[in-house]
Amino acid sequence: MAKEKNAKFVYYFGGKKADGKSDMKNLLGGKGANLAEMVNLGLPVPAGLTVTTECCTAYYENRCQLPKSLYDEVWAGMKKVESEMGMKYGDPKNPLLLSCRSGARSSMPGMMDTVLNVGLCTATIPGLIKKTNNPRFVWDSYRRLIMMYADVVMDKAEGLDINIRKKLDDMLDAYKKTKKVKEDTQLTADDLKALAGEFKKRVKKEIGKEFPDDAKEQLFGGIMAVFKSWNGKKAISYRRIEGIPDDWGTAVNVQAMVFGNMGDSSATGVAFTRNPATGENIFYGEWLINAQGEDVVAGIRTPSPLNDDTKNDQNKHLVSMQELMPKTYKELCNIRKVLEKNFTDMLDIEFTIQEGKLYMLQCRAGKRTGTAALNMAMDMLKEKLITEKTAVMRVEPAQLDELLHPICDPAEEKKVAILVKG
Structure with a gap:
């Protein structure tokens, strides 16, 4: 004690x-x-x-x-x-x-x-509505709190395994169908307020406890x-x-x-300071306008590419942060440089833009393939970010094993006609 x-x-x-x-x-x-x-x-x-x-x-x-x-x-x-x-x-x-x-x-x-x-x-809800003059944002945030808190605190943490999150997700999907909309962002403040009320009733029914109002x-x-x-x-x-x-x-x-779901001047995103698959020295990531962080990783909506370098056949029609918010994107690029110089490694970062203002929520050493680990180590050695000893230690034994397995020659792959894309 x-x-x-x-x-x-x-x-x-x-x-x-x-x-x-x-x-x-x-x-x-x-x-x-x-x-x-x-x-x-x-x-x-x-x-x-x-x-x-x-x-x-x-x-x-x-x-x-x-x-x-x-x-x-x-x-x-x-x-x-x-x-x-x-x-x-x-x-x-x-x-x-x-x-x-x-x-x-x-x-x-x-x-x-x-x-x-x-x-x-x-x-606190009435005060936040008055302060922001954005009732839709407040009710959207509240229904998200109910979904996450009921799942994490009231269900999983108590070992109940009721799977309350799926039940609430199903309610949300059913509600969108009745309103004939596809995206969460198409629901109105009144819709979200009504959903929050129904969510709390369902939580009480499934878990046997009221959602905490304190x-x-x-x-x-x-x-x-x-x-x-x-x-x-x-x-x-x-x-x-x-x-x-x-x-x-x-x-x-x-x-x-800080809130990425306050409207079209707000957003959230995740990025790697270098390509985690190849090790190429390009800023690589995704973002979503008018969303919170869980939306990017949960597959609720299709994220847009962070920049031109991240565009591919599947997302090239979507607008990038580089195109839509060039000033904020430039600020994020500068932060990328500061972080790599300080941590001397490829980083996985999370950020939120609240009404045009950029905030950093996380950075950590990014997961990477064996090929990427080798390429990054050699590039960072040339850039004098790391020493030879550090470069050697950056490639894990399992990644070395990965590199020694036979693979198709990328140059030969490009010569072959593509049959189908998935």
Whole structure:
């Protein structure tokens, strides 16, 4: 108990200074350490808190109870976040909304859980509508919160396996059919408000509990759910495959929300600083206008190419960020250069544009093929980003094995007539 009493479980990041830095991955997790590093580099990062991996360990040692000292630490840190963002969590007139995301010291993409729009409730919805003058955005954010929170916190974290997310997704699809629309973005504010009400009724029916209508309850429910997802089936299987120890635990990043779903001047996207398949030194990614991050990775809508280099036969008819928002795209390209110079590696990044303003939400070393790993290592050596020793270590043994397998000669492949495209 003495260790818990003296431990610092919460690290702030935001503005121009963070409590942590990139070499603190064991404590802050990869995501938390890199968010802190981006803040220290002066990049536009929404303010937030990282709850440490040590807190996760203490949570499990304490029979899945949060350390008592955590509550005061979180609220003390939240005052800094509120000050930086100019909003207050749970406030009826000027509410701050939050995301709760996992972040282990070793990247485990898609294996643990995330909740967005935390803090939306009957007390804060009217104030946010008045502040933004955008009721459609608010009700869209609320129905997303219900879907994610019910899935992550009320279903998966409790081990119920009701699959509430699919049931709510099916309700959304059925509602769109009755309205004769194909895209979520075609639903009106009234449609989304009605859906949110129906979602809450379905959650109560399936799970037997009311959807929480209290901002504080939502926040700590989100933190605990991320800790619980460390021992979810997917996460355990991934750790077995990747050789990640069970006792490492995950950090939780509680971050001020910025919104890509506020209209056509807002967007969200993911990108790699180089092509992860070939290693080619081109900016490679996707983006979606008027969307939140989950839309890009969940396949809900077809993402558009980030730039001309990312265009292919399937998406060449879609407008790129380079074409539609050239100024913001140029800013993102400059951030790409800053990040590669600092981290000396190919990075996987996530970003959101809120009404024309760019925010960075994540960066991490990007997954890559064996071919890409070799090409990137050699290119970065020539660019004097890395040393010969680092270049050798950048290619994993499994990637070397991949490179030694017979493959078709790409030059010969180009000579063959294409029969069909899928």
